[in-house]
Amino acid sequence: MPEPARPLSRSVRHKLLAIALLPVLVILPVFLGATMHQWSLKLDRLLLVKVNSDLTVAQQYLGRILETTGERIEMLARSEEFARTADPAALLDSHRDRLGLDYLYLARPDGRVVASSPQGIRPAPPRDAASARNTLEVFDRDQLRALSPALAARAEMERPGNPAAGRAPVETRGMVAQSLVLARLPGSGAEAVLVGGILLNRNLSVIDSINALIYRPESLPEGSHGTTSLFLGDMRIATNVTVPGGVRALGTRASAAVRERVIGQGQVWLDRARVLDDWYVSAYAPLADGAGRTIGMIYVGILERPFAEARRRTVGWVLVGFLCVALVTVPLFLRWARGIFRPLERIGATFERVRSGNLAARTGISRGDDEIAELALALDGVLAQLQDHDRRMRAWNDELNRRVDERTAALRRAAQQLETATYQLVQSEKLAALGEISAGIAHEVNNPLAVIQGNLDVLREVLGKAAAPAETELRLIDEQVQRISRIVAQLLDFARTDQTAEEHPLSDPGRAVADCVPLVAHMLARSSVSLRRDIRSDRPARISRIALQQVLVNLIVNAVHAMPRGGEIRILVQDQDRDGAAGVMLQVSDQGEGIPPEVLKRLFEPFVTSRGRSGGTGLGLSICRRLVERQGGSIAASSDAGGSTFRIWLPAA
Incomplete structure (x- = not known):
């Protein structure tokens, strides 16, 4: 006899309502909030990872400029044209523009210039002329003028916003990518150094090349853009950051926090930072000269505003979507909750028994009064089919395992036979070919060698002491005959397989x-x-x-x-x-x-x-x-x- 239907108590209905509404009104908002928070954090981390990667590329590009400059100067110093030139100054002039250098000079180790381009260079002696070096160096105004007045003029840069004595102070130092290569003076061969360098102040081609390499078109979302800068100390000497009006922000300074972290402590800055009037996801790294002193910074950054706006839009759309879902689903849940009844508990209990491995479990519902009861009856039918299917699957699994074992054993035997046959085939081919070659060599080479050796011995006997003037030539013939014999013997040994x-x-x-x-x-x-x-x-x-x-x-x-x-x-x-x-x-x-x-x-x-x-x-x-x-x-x-x-x-x- 089926159990009589029992009316649901109010407590059950309340629990059912709580179960229905809790996911929509509590769990879903918490989940969405946590998800959006994690997404926001992950977006920030991804942006930091990207600018860190971009900083690495920029550092490698700058290092490559130094290495390439040094390699090209070293190639010139090692060239035959350099060693044989009668006019080193003309040679340096012809190569300076081709190498993209701002100056190039040949000097003795004590600093005396032998030849230079441009003419009239009077540089200070290098700090260490004992080995080749590729370094960043900072030259003051006098050092730049000694190299070229044009370089000194190019390095001068006003610092906006810092008036002193009625006018803005001027930065006169210059950052130079310099390469020093050991060389020999043409003609005399005396020790010398070949020095070349590129002034990075106002060198916009380097910055634009780095920026184009890192931030290619369509690599950033619409509205955002990437920027790159080189700093001498905390002042921008080459940058694609612009001030209102589109003028490059040369001479502007980095923020105090960045300056303290990077210049003061020698650490990498990897965080958002204010660049002029906007916030950028930024990465700064210190730049050191040949003596290891921090002389400036290299910077890459991405405009943060488009990402912040996209984050706000996404959060807004998620909130709107949640409200729409809640307005649609809550009334439906309230309506459906009133139709839940007892067979649902039996269905749940049946599922638990099936989950524990009892495929003979049934709901016990024998009459389909409504949809849930019909579902219970259908579940019983499915469980009966599942039990029968499980029985057949177990039988098929046993048969499949047996066939797999048989086929595996057959494949193993076939693989062993194939390996043996392959090895025998290769050995047969090798033995046949080498045996034929060896026999031909033994017959075609050894016999003439024996004739040559025999006739040589007869020649020595016939000539006697008269052969003394040609003894060296006869001995060379003996040695070559023996060498041919050894080659033939080695080839025959190689053809053998018994070893x-x-x-x-x-x-x-x-x-x-x-x-x-x-x-x-x-x-x-x-x-x-x-x-x-x-x-x-x-x-x-x-x-x-x-x-x-x-x-x-x-x-x-x-x-x-x-x-x-x-x-x-x-x-x-x-x-x-x-x-x-x-x-x-x-x-x-x-x-x-x-x-x-x-x-x-x-x-x-x-x-x-x-x-x-x-x-x-x-x-x-x-x-x-x-x-x-x-x-x-x-x-x-x-x-x-x-x-x-x-x-x-x-x-x-």
Whole structure:
């Protein structure tokens, strides 16, 4: 018999109303408020992260200007044109504009100028002429005039708003990006320094380049813009910040808080700051001269006003949306709450039993008086289907597990068979090719060598003492014949495979590298590729000599193919321990075109090659990895546009 329906008490209705209205009138506002607060904080953090990133880019750009200037001046100092010039002053004149420098001069270490551009430079001796330096320096008016009166005039800048003696004070110092490079005087070869620099005061091209690099069009929301400035002390000497009227705010000063933090304490400012009349999300970093003294600041910032307006608009729209939702949903909740009845509790209890794993649970409702009762009956039907489906799924799962186990075992066997077949195929190809080559070399080279050697001995016997004048030439013939014999012997040794299966393999990596050179000498010569060996280890490695030769020859051949226009291959051998185990590291580097990233990830898999359809089989590196890992070693590769490097680590024998 079904249980009789019980009327809901007022307390239940009140609880139901509270449950219905609490999410809309309390939880939702709190959630929206917390969400908007977190969103606002995250927006502020994102803006700070962006300006911090922008500051890093600006610092790197400024540092790159110094490095590039130094590199270009050093290239000039090391050039053949500089070493042989008869008129250094004319040479400096021709290069100063091309290098974008404001001054360029050649001086002795004591400061005496040998040649300069512009003419007549009388600089003070550099603080440290013993080494090349790329630094920011601050020059006073006299130092700038000694370099060029035009530079001194360009550096002068009024400070608005600070009247003194009836007129605004003038800043006469200048910030210079200066590079000092050691050089030799043309002709005499005596020690000298080549010094060049760029005045950053009023250098708007540098600021505009930094700003264009950081704040590209459409990188900021409409209404916002980014600004960049260079400061000498706390005064702007180059900036794209403008005052009303569109004039750049040269000579204006940073705020006192920024000045104290950055100039006074030498720390980075990363916060909102007032720039002239507006607030900016700002980042300031100190700039130091060659002696490590703080001489100024570099600044980047984003106008804050558009973001604040967008934040206010967003909050307003969220509030409007919440009010609309509340006006629509609260009356509906009040109406629906009056229709809730007892079967709902049974449905909840049934769900709890099902959640605990009892799929046989049912609501017990047998009559559908209304929609909720019908829902309960439908739930019972669904639970019955679910129980039956669960039973069938368990049976299917058992069958699927059995089939997966069978298929996994079959795939494992197939993979092992494929690996064995691949290895045997490669070895068969290699043995066939090398056997044929070795036999031909043994027959075609050794026989003529024997004839040459025999006739040489007969020639010595016949000539007797008369051969003494040609003894040097005869000895050279002997040596070359022996060298050809050794090359043939090394090629035949390389063709053998029995040494790769030695029970206790041992080889000298340096000797293995030397033995590989005759095998690849013809490819190196034909491709205009040089091979440089750097052997720093005499520790024996746990691998057979022939296996190691096979790995090295494969890597050298790949490197030659990667440098169709020539270059250099470097082989470095050095001791290296890993996890407490002694070992040897062999590093093969080339200056080729690099390996595409998608190929590099699968480079050591069989049949993977970076040479396209006309390249190799894609099996060489897979075999190299197998030969190295068989002895407990490892092989890895890295590549970029400047070439590729393969690193082979082998345990010590």
